[in-house]
Amino acid sequence: MSRMDRIEVLNILKRHITREIVVGVYSTGADWLEVNDRPLNYFSVGAMGLGSSHGLGLAIARPERKVVILDGDGSLLMNLSGLVTVGKMAPKNYLHFVFKNATYEANGGHPIVNQDVDFEGVARAAHFPHTATVSDIAEFEKRLPDWLKQDGPTFVCLEIAQGKIGPRPYDEMYKQSRRIALREALNADA
Amino acid sequence: MDDAKPAPAALHGASIISAIKDAGIQYILSVPDLHTSKGLLFPIAQDKDLKLIRVCKEDETLGISAGLSYGDIKSLILVQYTGFLYAMNAIRGVALEQKQPAIFMVGLLGKEPGVEPQKSKRYGVRILEPILDVLPMKRILIETDADVPLIRPAIEEALASSKSLAILIGGKPL
Secondary structure (H helix, E strand, O other), X not given: OOXXXXXXXXXXXXXXXXXXXXXXXXXXXXXXXXXXXXXXXXXXOOOOOOHHHHHHHHHHHOOOOOEEEEEEHHHHHOOOHHXXXXXXXXXXXXXXXXXXXXXXXXXXXXXXXXXXXXXXXXXXXXXXXXXXXEOOHHHHHHHHHHHHHOOOOEEEEEEEOOOOOOOOOHHHHHOHHHHHHHHHHHHHOO | OOOOOOOOOOOOHHHHHHHHHHOOOOEEEEOOOHHHHHHHHHHHHXXXXXXXXXXXXXXXXXXXXXXXXXXXOOEEEEEEHHHHHHOHHHHHHHHXXXXXXXXXXXXXXXXXXXXXXXXXXXXXXXXXXXXXXXXXXXXXXXXXXXXXHHHHHHHHHHHHOOOOXXXXXXXXXX
């Protein structure tokens, strides 16, 4: 099965991102920071798995902006129930990407528990109105504008190749000054 | 000689709900707790001024609460002490290390009326306050209606100083 390169995916995403809040977690967040360091990024997971929960809070708090979650498959497995909560609350401005490489990159490169898990199926069962699974970079680029534009919540599983094995610059990602910068950017453009 | 013990003073959920509204709380994030189910969660679910987000497990609330704060939305996390303990890693990471404060209201299911939590026969209740001290997280104990006036200033102080707070519900709200 062909798999996309995460950096390539993120570079395409960068070209389409403007006012959105982007929530990045662990390895995916570290790559996003390298690709697109900006005040409207949110790196405050603090405990593995909570990307969807932070994203839900932000989406409710800032309904005028799309909130884009860049999640990892190992992280999402630690909080699958978060998708159920998002499905119930159903914020229209919520877009969740999970980067599936079937590996805990942040924890040494071990496989996730079930490498064949159907994340899209889980999101569909949680009543996400829009779901997809994509492994082709051209398809990703073609469909991305619609995902960013349409009312959500939307969930997309991106099948990617394994990236760098951790550790990554988490201290840089999670420093408090970034969260202050996000708050200031939001208030300045309220 | 009448040696009957006086009935313990009551704790009314309505007075607690009024206090958290007065403190500016807009959202309640909760997993049901038998201790606060009838007196707090059911009334909150019907309250027009409060928005309730039911979550599947308690650690979700730390992320949601943090995210809500970016819209200046004040939230309160209503859980049982077991759920508070379950969420400990998220409390450590989000609320304490990353300084995104959370306001907890924690039901002490099984705590004996009028007994200090650390003297409870229930192990999980007994260990809670020492854990809060270690974190550290400020706490107040609400046993009866006489304690309810503590709630508003404690929430306001916690939010103003970006510190987390645990409001321990010792009495069973009516």
